[in-house]
Amino acid sequence: MDPGFPVLSLLIFLPLLGVLLIALLPGRHTRTEWLVQNAPGYATRGAVDYPKWIALGISLGTLIIALVMFIIFDRSVSGFQFVDEFDWISAEAVGFNVTYAFGVDGLSMPLVFLTAFLTVVGVLVSWRIDLRTKEYFAWLLVLETSVLGVFTSLDLIFFFLFWELELIPMFLLISIWGSGNRNYSALKFVLYTVFGSAFMLAGFLAMGVAADTFDIREIRQDALAAAFLPAPVIFAFILIAFSIKLPVVPLHTWLPDAHTDAPTAVSVILAGVLLKMGGYGILRLLFTLMPEVGADADLALAIIGVVSIVYGAIVTIRQTDLKRLIAYSSVSHMGFVLLGVSALGVTGMSGAAMQLVTHGLITGMLFVMVGLVYDRTHTRQIADMRGLAHYIPLLGIGMVFAGLAGLGLPALAGFVAEITIFLGAFGSQTAPVSVALLGVLLAAAYILWALQRTFFGPKDEKWSHLPDANHWSEFTIIGALMALIVLLGVYPSIVMDLLEMGVEPIVHEIEAVVSAGAGGG
């Protein structure tokens, strides 16, 4: 699909344009003063908060572009579409060439859409933020650009660039607008990611040096034979970074802290799309570029995945902080991604990719709901809450819905992904999948128990003052998320077809090397 127009670049950099706008236009502060001085009548009605409207407009624009791309994406052609590329660094003599190359294929398209969508959600859920709004929304948009960049980069260096770029807004967003032990959490998030990036960069560079290019489309494992590092080591290096991001046990402990202390929008985006970068990276980079090593590592991946699923779920049950509980549940859910990938088949991998998308929506929604509840109760401690559904029934509906989606209820998105992973992976990873089934039960246990303790039970007078969902932004978010989750739950083809297209070439590569290996050995 070539629209003859750098639509992808526009998509990626539109949020930055928004940042520029926000930076240049006056924020609320000046505006109010101006109004008070010049138009006293307006002052009482509240000033217009420019930054958030700009942020909303820009993120909606991005969403529309993403949606249009999603629609006109040619589902009959595999490979990358909307490709924008030109040489960016060409140092021929030293062999350091970086191409500005962006493109989407079936795998990344849904994730791009997810990112654009969740950013809108993030902006809307932040509607009532009144601390330094200008910076807040600017950083939120920077975050969007960086995540979009990760999902669309076709060059390892650019992938890494955007991967790292995301740290800056995340650090500031968590540590300025967060709660609790936010400085610690923000720093922990950054340090964990950078630690992973250390290995990832080494792996990327080793790949790039051996293949003499950083272009994802051109690097193939044959070229890596000449690398200074053995391919399995490169694989392991890069896997460390993705494992931290995903995250898998035992590299997960940054996640609960970051999630818990982050502002709602950041939790949403963190859980919704940032974690997906890990899974996306595993599929896009590890298995595309190193199918042979990947095929050898399947059992290890499956075991790591299962440990994450079961251990994560068990630890989740003991959490006393609602956000932390959901954060831990992400650990468990993302384990499914590894499990699906380890199947090495189209079904399992599609399931894994689907899990990325659905988990993004579901956990995003869970965090939205918890965030909205937190905005009202100002506590996240499960023990402090009781019977909230009496006073905030609409949020209760949202929360229960999201929780049910999270435990993999059919007709909601999560079920499709999990069942596809199970069906796809059982043949090749029988024992891990059998154990992983426990995760389904445990998920039900922690979610239902949490719901029981927070929303159900007798009325508690101390919550009687709580306002229910009452703002259009809240209805929009909840409604849109519900609609998408149901849509993907009952008609998953809309995304699954794309993902299938995306993973098919990967699986072909794997099958080719596996059969070659079998033939040769």
Add this chain to the structure above:
Amino acid sequence: MIIGLEHYLVLGALLFCIGFFIALSKKNAVGVLIGVELMLNAVNLTLIAFSRFGATEVALSTQVFVVFIIAVAAAEVAVGLALALVVYRNRQTISVDRTTLLKG
């Protein structure tokens, strides 16, 4: 036994070490400078030894080198003493073990 290059080199090395030790262990900044001077002299001695026992062009360049070193040493001492003076004005001491405002 013929007094050869090695003798001078050994002498230079010993002098260098003594100078280094002085520079490392004296309390007084001037004492440290004295040590440095000894080190530089050791270098000079080594160079002149090479000049005596080396090829013609070596002989020349080493001697030129020594001239430069001597000049630079003088300049360094001058600046060093000036700085020591400034330190003295500020702190009433030029003991290096007491000028430790900056540390850690």
Add this chain to the structure above:
Amino acid sequence: MSDFGFHLAFWSLAAMTLGGASMIIISRNLIHAVIWLVMSMLGIAGLYLTLSADFIAVVQVLIYVGAISVLMLFAIMLTPRAERDNSQNIKTGGPAALVVLLVMISTLWVAIDTDWGAVREAALTDQARLIGESLIKHYILPFEIGAVLLTAALVGAIALARQDDEDAAVHAASLQAELDGEGSVDPVNVVDPPIAAEAPDSEAAS
């Protein structure tokens, strides 16, 4: 030069050089230390003579013995008696000995063990002229730069040693702080000195 005479000259000069240097270590008085330094320098100058480097020997005597030592003595004289102590810094003595031992082992090993290549018997003649020629021909650039270096050092030393108007306040503050026993724990309290009052004619524009 007779073999014996040469031997005698070398060993006695060597003893003088090293002995003088060693006395600096032992000497507790800074002025004595400078005197010992002079003796060591003179020994080196003599050694230069044994190496047929007449010109350099002369320069050595002139600059080191004549200039640098005197400079040092002046500096010492300018500071009160209490500062003429040349004792060891006990805290660094031990590690210093260790490091110097290592350096000694390595330098001596290198000096003795290395094959230094061809050894020429004849000494260079007409050194002063040759060096002079070399300086203005081959090494003209270092020579010029050396001149700049000396100028810079001179100017800098003056700038440092001269007490300008603005320095008085700085030094007074320093001494006060010194008396108060301030600030040696953590160098965060480093603060730029205050901006001196501007002369009205110089900064009129600003």
Add this chain to the structure above:
Amino acid sequence: MLSDVNLLGPELVLLVVGGFLLIADLFIKDRRLLMGATLAALLGSILYSAILLTEGHVGSQGFGGVLVVDKFAIFFQILLASAAMAAVLVSTETLQRTPSRRGEYLALILFSTAGLQLLAGSRDLIMIFIALELTSISQYILVGFYKDRWGSEGGLKYLLTGAVASAVLLYGMAILLGLTGSTNLSEIANYIAWQGDGREEALMLAAVFLIAGFGFKAAVAPFQMWAPDAYTGAPTPIAAYLSVASKAAAFAILIRVFFEALGDDLLAEHWKTIFAVLATISMFVGNFFAIRQNNIKRMLAYSSVAQAGTLMIGLAAISADRGELLGASGILFYLAGYTVTNLAAFTVIILIANQNGGSYDIRQYAGLGKKSPWLALVLAFALISLIGLPPTAVFFGKIYLFETAVQSGLAWLAVIGTVNTLISAAYYLRPVKAMFIDPAEDEDDESPMPRPSNSVLATMGLVTAGVLVIGLHPGLLINAAEAAVAAIFS
């Protein structure tokens, strides 16, 4: 001979104007005039370098092979002169503090810059020594220029350690001279190719002493101890200058000596190990010491030690099979990126210090993000660049250097480098946290900030733009660096 002088042009401009300033100081007291002359000299030097580049003098040797004008030297000439320009531009406050020594201050900066430029173009041990001493002595004076308790102490420490380092360097040079019989780098290279048994220890001792001497200038651990004290005591523009210019020239001369004179394949294996180890030590030492610093200048001093370690990765890589061009151009690129970034950081620090009474305490930065959002933003940006996060200059510098490491089979070094990036994030983010996150002590203090001088603001803008431009379009600089190192490795 005249053409030789022509080759000396960039340095000559500086030296002449420097001399002129010393005299003019006696008559002219106007700060702007003096600064203008200095800046003009630096600009002239840059232009002259550019002319040398375009007028076909590239590759010419002058003064009997003592000096060479190749692209490598020109790269450094321009880089150093630019750094000096920035240092001069941000010196307005310093000059106000020392009204009676303005000429000396500016002249010494020029002399020092000339010395560093000469260092980059030297091909002779004597020349190297003289150039190094010219710049060193100028810097000793500049560090102690305030003549306050900290400046004088820093200057004295710098001088005493520097003198020892010089002596050590000279001893190394003497051994090298004795071994090879020449002071010229190319002739040394010829002799090195012919080396007998029993000379390796001597050569190694010489090399180690050379590394100690040059490493001292570059502030590489374990030769770094002067740096924090000197930076802390020095006037801040001088600290900025030291942290970038000295380092740059030191790496230039390390490349020249170790890969032009001692670039023998057999030896390269040793250099690789030595530099790799030094890189590791420097990165860890610098970062570990920096974590607990509360004085931002001192923190940046330690960080510059760590950055020197990162640069050492490039040196280690040059020694490997395929790494020559890549490693050296990586160093050049990184140096340029680091220079603009560090200058940006220091510029903001100066501005902030001017606003809060000359203090450099990180904890006093609290609330700055609200009071002076732009300053805070630029400082944060510079610090983020120093960490090596996109979209900044050092990000690409790091990638580039790590790529060279990987290409040289030193992937472990790349990993160590990035792990150190992780440690460095912990302290680079502290000021960011203080500025944006911590509440100010005097929250209600709405008193207007003193207006910073235009030249400092302009510098801030320029270097920040530099960081961003290099970060967004590193290709140009990479190509320049590549061309520069081709002069040595080809």
Add this chain to the structure above:
Amino acid sequence: MSETIFWVILFLPLTAFVLAGISAVNQNLQRQIPEWDPNYPRSWKPIADLFCGPRLASTPLIIALAVAFLLAVINLIDSIGLRGLPLGIGTHELFTAGELVVNVGVRIDGLTSVMLVVVTGVSLLVQVYSTGYMDGDHGYRRYFAFMALFTTSMLGLVLADNLLMLFAFWELVGLTSYLLIGFWFHRPAAAAAAKKAFLVTRLGDLGMLAAMILIYSETGTLDIASINVLADSGAEAGMFAINGLMIGQTAMTLFGLGLIAGAVGKSAQFPLHIWLPDAMEGPTPVSALVHSATMVAAGVYLLARFFPVIHASSTASDLIAWIGAGTALGAALLAMVQVDIKRVLAYSTISQLAYMMFAIGIGGYAAAVFHLMTHAFFKAMLFLGSGSVNHSTNTFDMRRMGGLRTLMPITFLTFAVGTLSLAGIFPLSGFWSKDEILIYAWDHNKGVFVLGLLAAGLTAAYMVRAVYMTFFGQYRGGEDVAPGEHGNEDPSHPHESPRSMTMPLLILMVISVVAGFLTIGGEFQTWVYGALPDPKEGSFHWSWGIFLGSTALALAAGGAAYMFMHHRDRVRSWGIGGIWPIPEAQKFATELFYLDSLAENLLARRVFYGWIARSSAWFDATIVDGVVNRAWREGLTISNGARFVQNGWVQAGTLSIGLGGMIIWIAVVLF
């Protein structure tokens, strides 16, 4: 019948769900928007009111179910005409992922047709009943939304033509069961029961999920018909193979066991029966529909659906036979001691479902389905009856009832008929289906027969006890309505329930009476057999021995129970406290054989939550996270401590130059 009809059947209640959902949400919206936004446009109010009315929730559902019931009946007639053979109805691809093709489609055969009628019919009646029972409840709209969703799910489960779709709806009915049990979420017991129900059934579902995954990865298909054909093909040399599909005997056994696990969970069989009695916390119509007539019967339906699979492995069929027989007896024993009328019915349900289970285990396929159907009607009626009682007494505790025979005559009548039917008294429907099962058991498995017969006797006993306690003797006052709930304001004067509640009871009574006659002539069996891969003619069994034996036993047990209850005081004076002669046995039974506390307190709470989860959380916080934090702190300490090196002495700097240089040199020279 065209396929569309079935989708219509499915979507009718779904539409009702949407409408009821909108109504429920709108109710909450309206409650608070005017308070919170003064700018809320007043002009929206009429529109909002329109979508808020309670009848918007219930009326569409009732209409939808009526239509659906009609369609189901038409379909049943149609199916009867086809002798229950499957209709050729296509299937649609929902999504694909690689080799995995997930379809949605309907499978219509005799079994489905019967189930459709049962589900829509009972549901319709229960909804009508609910309009009366739930009238005035704050969650009225929500209730009907959930009910609609439940009915949709149940219909989907019945209609599904492939295992994945079946599983999806299977889970959805689990969900709706959860929502409905926890409908009065303000009661902690209800919230806990809901969670317990979901988790326990999900534990069984894991087995079903595993079975599904297994069958897919073995055969590559999820199509129910294909799997049944495969299972029916019979094993040769340990392999089932037909139509290109292949599966080993072991895998087939495992598949069967997985299905059994699912069925055991959903149908509350031992050892997963513990959730059903607690589930009685839900509103009574829910218990009638979900927890007796339809959802819990889904387990039986599942095993009936996969009847060939169960019988492809003797392990599976024996297992389910013995589980069923054991549960039938055990649950009946427990029902004897319950004082809560709904709990009596709940254990009775478990016991009756167990009948169907062992019937399937011993091959009594048609009998099981028949019992399913009859049981659905009379058990729904019993539950609705207990709801009716509750409606006027506000309690389910039989110790607070009594003497309602005259006060609530219609309720009593229907309840009595239900009791007789349940006890298997000729000629009520329960008699026919139960005897059919017992005859089957007699023929195939004497052990199971004995247990089943004992259970039948006990059934009569506990039902008589319940009826006696509720409707005979003196009225014991009921219970005051709890604050915040709705109910009869004056429980001391119980009255007959409104017509919306009694009408469904009467209708169900009629059905309960007549439904049993369907079996005579074997017609019913024939339709149901049509669903199997090799349909056969059904036949009507009649055994005088069984008939007389079971009837006599039921009458004797019932009579004994009556006598016991009637002369309770005298019995007490004999030193017998409860209906169980030995106090320890009584306690053992009232403590539910300790199974509940074993599962909940020991396994779930102590072993899992207290031990496994706590140690994991400790490990996570202390080791996984703690090590990193510790390392970081230690690093800072080291960094702080290392600063002594930089002690400010000049000579530290020079020393490090010398030392560093020397170490490098030595290292280079030595190595």
